[in-house]
Amino acid sequence: MTDMFWRFSDAASHAVGTYWAFLLACVVVVVWAGTGSFFGYSDTWQLVINTGTTIVTFLMVFLIQNTQNRDARVVALKLDELLRAVEGARTSMVELDDMSDDDLTLVQREFHRLREKYAPLIDDDLAHVEQELRARKKGGH
Incomplete structure (x- = not known):
C-alpha cells in the first residue's frame, strides 16, 4: 500500500507541476468566470469554485508533503554516502537528523x-x- 501511494503521489506531483496542469487550471477558472453571467453570479456559482479549489488544495498538501519528505530523505542519504566516502570527513555528521x-x-x-x-x-x-x-x-x- 505504501509503495502504491508513493507511486501515485510521485506521478501526481509531477503531473500537477507541468505547464499543462497550470493551463488546465487556468481554463477551469476562465470557464467558471465565463459562466458567471449565466448563473447570475449566484452564491452557488461562487461556492462551486471555492469548494473545488479547497478540495484540490487540501489533497495536494498531502501529496506534495509526501513527495518533499521522500526527496529530503533521498538527499540526506546521498549526503550520508558522500560523508562516508570522503576520507577525513566526520562520519558522525550522518546522525544529524536524529x-x-x-x-x-x-x-x-x-x-x-x-x-x-x-x-x-x-x-x-x-x-x-x-x-x-x-x-x-x-x-x-
Whole structure:
C-alpha cells in the first residue's frame, strides 16, 4: 500500500507541476468566470469554485508533503554516502537528523568557531568579509 501511494503521489506531483496542469487550471477558472453571467453570479456559482479549489488544495498538501519528505530523505542519504566516502570527513555528521534542535545549534556554533579560527588559513573569502565587518563595527567605522 505504501509503495502504491508513493507511486501515485510521485506521478501526481509531477503531473500537477507541468505547464499543462497550470493551463488546465487556468481554463477551469476562465470557464467558471465565463459562466458567471449565466448563473447570475449566484452564491452557488461562487461556492462551486471555492469548494473545488479547497478540495484540490487540501489533497495536494498531502501529496506534495509526501513527495518533499521522500526527496529530503533521498538527499540526506546521498549526503550520508558522500560523508562516508570522503576520507577525513566526520562520519558522525550522518546522525544529524536524529539530533535535537539544541544539539544542532551546538554543532552549528562549532562550525562557526572552526570557520573563524581557520578562515585565514584556507582563504575563506566570506569569512574574511564577515571578520572585516565585525572589526569595523567594533572600531566604530
